[in-house]
Amino acid sequence: MLRLNPVGYYRFVQASQFESSYAGGxxxxxxxxxxxxxxxxxVTKVPEHEIGQCAVNAMRQYGVDTTYMYRGGSRLGVYYAEKGASQRPSKVIYDRAGSSITTxxxxxxxxxxxxxxxxxxxxxxxxxxxxxxxxxxxxxxxxxxxxxxxxxxxxxxxxxxxxxxxxxxxxxxxxxxxxxxxxxxxxxxxxxxxxxxxxxxxxxxxxxxxxxxxxxxxxxxxxxxxxxxxxxxxxxxxxxxxxxxxxxxxxxxxxxxxxxxxxxxxxxxxxxxxxxxxxxxxxxxxxxxxxxxxxxxxxxxxxxxxxxxxxxxxxxxxxxxxxxxxxxxx
Structure with a gap:
């Protein structure tokens, strides 16, 4: 899935830009x-469009076999990550409904x-x-x-x-x-x-x-x-x-x-x-x-x-x- 996080220790409500990366358990x-x-x-399923290809490319760059990253569906799941600091905990918000793998x-x-x-x-x-x-x-x-x-x-x-x-x-x-x-x-x-x-x-x-x-x-x-x-x-x-x-x-x-x-x-x-x-x-x-x-x-x-x-x-x-x-x- 796609991870989006504010730069550094910015909170979601402070962020004017987000870093992107691709991940999943x-x-x-x-x-x-x-x-x-x-x-x-x-093994997974990702969209056929360019964002799905980004996920495939992310795995390929590390030498992972992507033969069984099947294509289909309309969206890649997203999660937003806000890094905590000191006594403020980190926070994750999921946006995964209707993603390719769920279908x-x-x-x-x-x-x-x-x-x-x-x-x-x-x-x-x-x-x-x-x-x-x-x-x-x-x-x-x-x-x-x-x-x-x-x-x-x-x-x-x-x-x-x-x-x-x-x-x-x-x-x-x-x-x-x-x-x-x-x-x-x-x-x-x-x-x-x-x-x-x-x-x-x-x-x-x-x-x-x-x-x-x-x-x-x-x-x-x-x-x-x-x-x-x-x-x-x-x-x-x-x-x-x-x-x-x-x-x-x-x-x-x-x-x-x-x-x-x-x-x-x-x-x-x-x-x-x-x-x-x-x-x-x-x-x-x-x-x-x-x-x-x-x-x-x-x-x-x-x-x-x-x-x-x-x-x-x-x-x-x-x-x-x-x-x-x-x-x-x-």
């Missing part, structure tokens, strides 16, 4: 994986062809939240992926401005049995499935990390997922967060280091984490190494304007190794 993941040297394709039909996606040479399928909870036939399209994709032996990952990504908790819980419960790797943040499991970490205060920025082991165990028990990854954000202000994550698999929890981050742009932080985890698993990293890589990758994303994570494997590995001073590289 699954698109952001594809860009990260392509940056890491992996073959990544993005897509199940028969437009030939999943056996799309998945012919694939190893992994990733989707987010944002896609079925857009309504229309998208819950069925996602279900068809999950069934086809499992039939062909792909690993399936899902970022729950609950967005209250797109659908209700009740609708999210009903639709996602039908999709989750096909998911091998579930990705969540500190609130998603509660919002979608009413699974909550005990003794937690998300709004106050105080997270009971051990409580998330129980969250992961409950998700596994209910849906049979092999891995559960949960990002742990402690919001000190709109600009400063503590950032870490947990990976639960094979009956054991692995916690990453916690980074104190000063945020340039936090949108896409979860997507960069998901991409880092996918990369780590595909590279057959040990669980601790995989969660360390994913968390470091997402830490670096918070320093980059707009949604996509433009870092290399070498930069992530340097942070994992402890090079966190931010000194000039000459």
């Amino acid at each position: 699954e698109a952001n993941v594809a860009v990260s994986l392509a940056n890491y040297g992996m073959s990544a394709a993005f 897509a039909k199940p028969e437009e996606f030939q999943w056996d062809e799309i998945f012919r040479d694939a190893d992994w399928f990733h989707f987010t909870g944002i896609t079925p939240a857009l309504g229309g036939d998208l819950p069925k399209i996602c279900l068809d994709a999950c069934k086809a992926a499992k039939k062909r032996g792909l690993t399936v990952s899902c970022d729950l990504n609950y967005r209250k401005k797109l659908w209700s908790r009740e609708d999210a819980g009903r639709v996602m419960a039908e999709l989750m049995p096909y998911v091998d790797v579930c990705i969540s943040n500190e609130e998603d499991a509660k919002d979608v499935f009413n699974i909550e970490a005990a003794n937690n205060n998300v709004e106050g920025g105080n997270l009971n990390r051990q409580g998330y082991i129980s969250v992961a165990q409950q998700l596994q028990a209910r849906f049979g997922t092999k891995m559960v990854a949960i990002t742990l954000r402690e919001s000190l202000s709109a600009n400063d967060n503590n950032w870490g994550a947990m990976l639960y698999c094979d009956g054991q929890a692995y916690f990453s280091p916690t980074y104190r981050i000063h945020i340039v742009d936090r949108v896409g932080g979860g997507d960069s984490f998901g991409a880092g985890l996918i990369y780590g698993v595909l590279e057959e990293k040990a669980p601790q190494d995989a969660i360390n890589f994913a968390t470091a990758a997402s830490c670096l994303k918070h320093t980059i304007e707009h949604d996509v994570n433009l870092v290399t494997v070498e930069e992530v590995n340097a942070l994992v190794a402890g090079n966190s001073t931010g000194r000039v590289q000459r």
Whole structure:
């Protein structure tokens, strides 16, 4: 979709011009994986006109395969992003009704062809939240992926401005049995499935990390997922967060280091984490190494304007190794 944001820290009502870029949950993941040297394709539907072509070009410039960016419909979804500062939170306004992807039909996606040479399928909870036939399209994709032996990952990504908790819980419960790797943040499991970490205060920025082991165990028990990854954000202000994550698999929890981050742009932080985890698993990293890589990758994303994570494997590995001073590289 198209992102429009005021320059710098201007509020919407102050803005006389907007910066434009192209992004989306699954698109952001594809860009990260392509940056890491992996073959990544993005499946969607965009308009046939020039704005749709801009979206295709945006993916192509990062090396993402756009073969399955189908064309049709009359508009590209838009979202407006206002960056917060200090105690003023960031704000997002969606304008996605009637976009090309929301008018897509199940028969437009030939999943056996799309998945012919694939190893992994990733989707987010944002896609079925857009309504229309998208819950069925996602279900068809999950069934086809499992039939062909792909690993399936899902970022729950609950967005209250797109659908209700009740609708999210009903639709996602039908999709989750096909998911091998579930990705969540500190609130998603509660919002979608009413699974909550005990003794937690998300709004106050105080997270009971051990409580998330129980969250992961409950998700596994209910849906049979092999891995559960949960990002742990402690919001000190709109600009400063503590950032870490947990990976639960094979009956054991692995916690990453916690980074104190000063945020340039936090949108896409979860997507960069998901991409880092996918990369780590595909590279057959040990669980601790995989969660360390994913968390470091997402830490670096918070320093980059707009949604996509433009870092290399070498930069992530340097942070994992402890090079966190931010000194000039000459």
